[in-house]
Amino acid sequence: MLKIDGLVLTVVDPDTGLETEILHGSSFELAQGEALGLVGESGSGKSMTLKCILGIEPGGARVEGRIELDGADLLATGGEALRRIRAEDLALIAQNPHGALNPVLPVERFLVEGMSDARKTGRSEARERAAELLRQVGIDDTERVLRSYPHQLSGGMLQRVVIAGAISGEPKLLLADEPTTALDVTTQAEVVAILDEKRREHGLSMIFVTHDLDLAAAVCDRLAVMQDGEILEIGTPEEIRDRPRTDYTRRLMAVRPMLYPEGHPAAFLEAGAEPGRGADHTSGTSGASGASGTSGASGASWTSGVSGISGEEAGA
Numbered sequence: 001m002l003k004i005d006g007l008v009l010t011v012v013d014p015d016t017g018l019e020t021e022i023l024h025g026s027s028f029e030l031a032q033g034e035a036l037g038l039v040g041e042s043g044s045g046k047s048m049t050l051k052c053i054l055g056i057e058p059g060g061a062r063v064e065g066r067i068e069l070d071g072a073d074l075l076a077t078g079g080e081a082l083r084r085i086r087a088e089d090l091a092l093i094a095q096n097p098h099g100a101l102n103p104v105l106p107v108e109r110f111l112v113e114g115m116s117d118a119r120k121t122g123r124s125e126a127r128e129r130a131a132e133l134l135r136q137v138g139i140d141d142t143e144r145v146l147r148s149y150p151h152q153l154s155g156g157m158l159q160r161v162v163i164a165g166a167i168s169g170e171p172k173l174l175l176a177d178e179p180t181t182a183l184d185v186t187t188q189a190e191v192v193a194i195l196d197e198k199r200r201e202h203g204l205s206m207i208f209v210t211h212d213l214d215l216a217a218a219v220c221d222r223l224a225v226m227q228d229g230e231i232l233e234i235g236t237p238e239e240i241r242d243r244p245r246t247d248y249t250r251r252l253m254a255v256r257p258m259l260y261p262e263g264h265p266a267a268f269l270e271a272g273a274e275p276g277r278g279a280d281h282t283s284g285t286s287g288a289s290g291a292s293g294t295s296g297a298s299g300a301s302w303t304s305g306v307s308g309i310s311g312e313e314a315g316a
């Protein structure tokens with residue numbers, strides 16, 4: 001459904017006019033319902049790849065190559081047609097959920113405005129549907145949350161609202177850019193489980209950007225390893241784990257255990273805890289549904305060796 005061919009992004013310094021090539025000809029494809037993890041260190045070009053798909057690359061930048069979504073060539077599409085594709089077919093879940101909501105409007109307005117037939121829907125019906133969306137992402141006190149303004153909610157709660165909004169629009173493609181990095185570890189686990197579960201339930205395709213190999217392996221069907229604006233290799237989590245083709249991938253894997261605290265989100269997914277219900281994700285025993293029935297189990301063995309290892313983040 002998504003085909004990226006020879007994607008080159010060149011940014012231009014507005015003061016000096018100096019051009020810098022950021023992406024050097026990436027190519028990859030995504031099937032309907034598939035999740036692809038874009039993994040790599042900071043600055044490898046993961047976010048810029050998403051920005052090119054969304055058409056929000058830095059001002060003055062040049063995007064070359066081909067980005068095809070269900071046959072539509074996004075780079076050759078402009079104006080109203082492109083705006084429609086972005087609004088209807090793509091949904092971004094960014095690192096900071098506050099950026100997704102208007103700070104002066106309550107959550108209810110965000111969810112209702114995202115409904116494709118919002119204009120035709122009566123207020124009470126729309127409100128009931130918004131409440132139902134919240135319940136689907138594990139929020140029980142829907143009345144309070146619907147009335148709340150973004151600043152009155154925690155980051156984790158707000159990210160669930162963003163996920164609810166993204167899923168409700170039934171986009172063709174979810175673009176998740178480090179969607180849990182800004183959240184505390186416990187909340188990260190719950191939010192990523194909800195995202196994984198809802199995406200699969202609705203059969204949505206997703207690109208999941210992260211520096212976290214374990215997490216990507218747990219929620220994605222395939223991983224693309226990026227370095228310095230290039231995709232080095234693409235494969236299933238097992239292929240990448242068992243037969244890494246580059247030293248860079250081997251190094252990425254080697255540093256993992258030192259970074260991960262107990263209760264890493266991938267371990268939560270492996271345990272199959274029920275998302276959004278305050279499950280104790282560190283116990284590994286709670287719940288039976290959640291994200292467990294996923295191919296994400298492929299990431300399970302990656303995580304087995306990391307629980308209990310306290311790293312930098314664990315002290316937080």
Ligand SMILES: Nc1ncnc2c1ncn2[C@@H]1O[C@H](COP(=O)(O)OP(=O)(O)OP(=O)(O)O)[C@@H](O)[C@H]1O
Nearest residue numbers: 011022040041042043044045046047048049058211
């Ligand atoms: N607005 C910008 N103008 C010019 N160059 C930029 C801009 N934003 C990012 N870059 C550069 O583009 C390269 C890729 O950045 P990108 O944000 O895509 O990396 P990333 O892999 O997503 O990293 P991170 O995990 O830190 O978000 C980096 O070298 C970065 O310095």
